[in-house]
Amino acid sequence: MILCQVTLHHVRMTLKTPFANSLTTVTDRELILVEAEDEAGRSGWGECVAFSSPWYTEETIGTAWHVMKDFLIPRLLHTPLQHPGEVPERFRPVRRHPMAKAALEGAVWDLWCKAQGLSLAGALGGTRARIEAGVAVGAADPDCMLETIRQRVEEGYRRVKVKVKPGADVEVLERIREVFPELPLMADANSAYTLKDLEHLKRMDTFNLLMIEQPLAADDIVDHARLQAELATPICLDESLQSFEDVRKALELGSCRIVNVKVGRVGGLTEAKRIHDLCQTKGIPLWCGGMLESGIARAHNIALASLEGFNLPGDISASNRYWERDLIHPEVTVEEGRIAVPEGPGIGFEVDRERLQAASLYSQVFTC
Numbered sequence: 122m123i124l125c126q127v128t129l130h131h132v133r134m135t136l137k138t139p140f141a142n143s144l145t146t147v148t149d150r151e152l153i154l155v156e157a158e159d160e161a162g163r164s165g166w167g168e169c170v171a172f173s174s175p176w177y178t179e180e181t182i183g184t185a186w187h188v189m190k191d192f193l194i195p196r197l198l199h200t201p202l203q204h205p206g207e208v209p210e211r212f213r214p215v216r217r218h219p220m221a222k223a224a225l226e227g228a229v230w231d232l233w234c235k236a237q238g239l240s241l242a243g244a245l246g247g248t249r250a251r252i253e254a255g256v257a258v259g260a261a262d263p264d265c266m267l268e269t270i271r272q273r274v275e276e277g278y279r280r281v282k283v284k285v286k287p288g289a290d291v292e293v294l295e296r297i298r299e300v301f302p303e304l305p306l307m308a309d310a311n312s313a314y315t316l317k318d319l320e321h322l323k324r325m326d327t328f329n330l331l332m333i334e335q336p337l338a339a340d341d342i343v344d345h346a347r348l349q350a351e352l353a354t355p356i357c358l359d360e361s362l363q364s365f366e367d368v369r370k371a372l373e374l375g376s377c378r379i380v381n382v383k384v385g386r387v388g389g390l391t392e393a394k395r396i397h398d399l400c401q402t403k404g405i406p407l408w409c410g411g412m413l414e415s416g417i418a419r420a421h422n423i424a425l426a427s428l429e430g431f432n433l434p435g436d437i438s439a440s441n442r443y444w445e446r447d448l449i450h451p452e453v454t455v456e457e458g459r460i461a462v463p464e465g466p467g468i469g470f471e472v473d474r475e476r477l478q479a480a481s482l483y484s485q486v487f488t489c
């Protein structure tokens with residue numbers, strides 16, 4: 122396969138409702154969509170999930186565009202590829218920038234699968250026909266959060282994650298447990314605590330949570346190991362795990378008992394699959410995280426989560442959780458708490474060109 126052309130589309134989509142966590146509130150979601158074309162004129166799609174500002178990790182829309190344009194795209198164009206698994210090797214001379222790399226690798230995976238007549242899920246080794254959907258509920262006042270959870274449960278979601286931070290944690294969890302004593306529930310802190318909060322964090326053990334996600338610093342695995350030794354609730358790491366090696370080391374140290382994989386955060390589907398294989402071998406529960414993505418990255422997540430080792434519901438929700446209208450058709454829907462894994466070639470969804478055009482701020486074509 123030869124990549125003849127790559128187009129980057131800078132898009133902006135307004136969320137149905139703003140999404141708040143311990144660090145920021147996202148109202149408008151900027152994304153970079155990647156369209157890769159081969160010699161036969163087929164298109165493959167990827168999505169860069171970096172945010173407008175570096176609140177989650179250090180990448181932004183701006184850094185990702187720069188790194189793709191000046192360093193990564195030139196390494197892909199015109200040099201034949203046998204398999205998408207070769208892309209990380211091509212990108213090795215460029216340190217970090219995982220979300221920029223993942224977006225391009227994702228487009229290559231979609232394109233390669235279409236050329237081979239394979240579904241992305243099948244090509245990755247996925248076995249599930251349906252995946253369990255989970256949903257994240259942003260930080261808000263407890264009454265609002267409870268009302269939102271009620272709605273989500275009614276829509277069929279079977280696992281709910283809530284955002285917590287100091288001063289907005291115990292009370293809201295108590296309120297949720299009064300109404301939903303059995304709901305599979307977890308809390309995500311986006312690194313809002315430190316070990317000074319140890320005694321406070323131990324109170325999380327009283328809510329029968331599936332896990333607590335990223336309680337401590339975004340780059341830490343040492344303090345998390347100390348915290349995990351003191352908590353009965355499993356810790357799941359998100360921000361701290363940016364590669365296979367990070368996961369290996371965190372598991373060796375006992376920094377977490379559960380792993381969240383996000384394709385963007387770990388640099389692409391190939392790395393995500395390696396992490397899956399490691400967790401499966403070690404019997405570590407694994408799930409696929411979300412990044413307020415459009416349908417394109419959502420489709421990649423669905424394919425990945427069809428692998429057997431993704432044995433917990435992820436932050437993979439329906440298109441209508443975040444968007445009035447998604448960029449793909451058909452849209453992703455949740456039925457009885459599950460999402461069907463498409464069987465068509467590549468990501469198995471069509472990009473809605475009209476919708477893309479409406480959301481697009483700027484596009485640039487690269488041919489050499």
Ligand SMILES: O=C(O)CCC(=O)c1ccccc1C(=O)O
Pocket residue numbers: 177256257309311359410411412413414436437438
């Ligand atoms: O529903 C989603 O897409 C995930 C929601 C979420 O928790 C999240 C959204 C944006 C950035 C980081 C996170 C996170 O998992 O920490």
Ligand SMILES: [Mg+2]
Pocket residue numbers: 309311334335359360
């Ligand atoms: Mg998280």
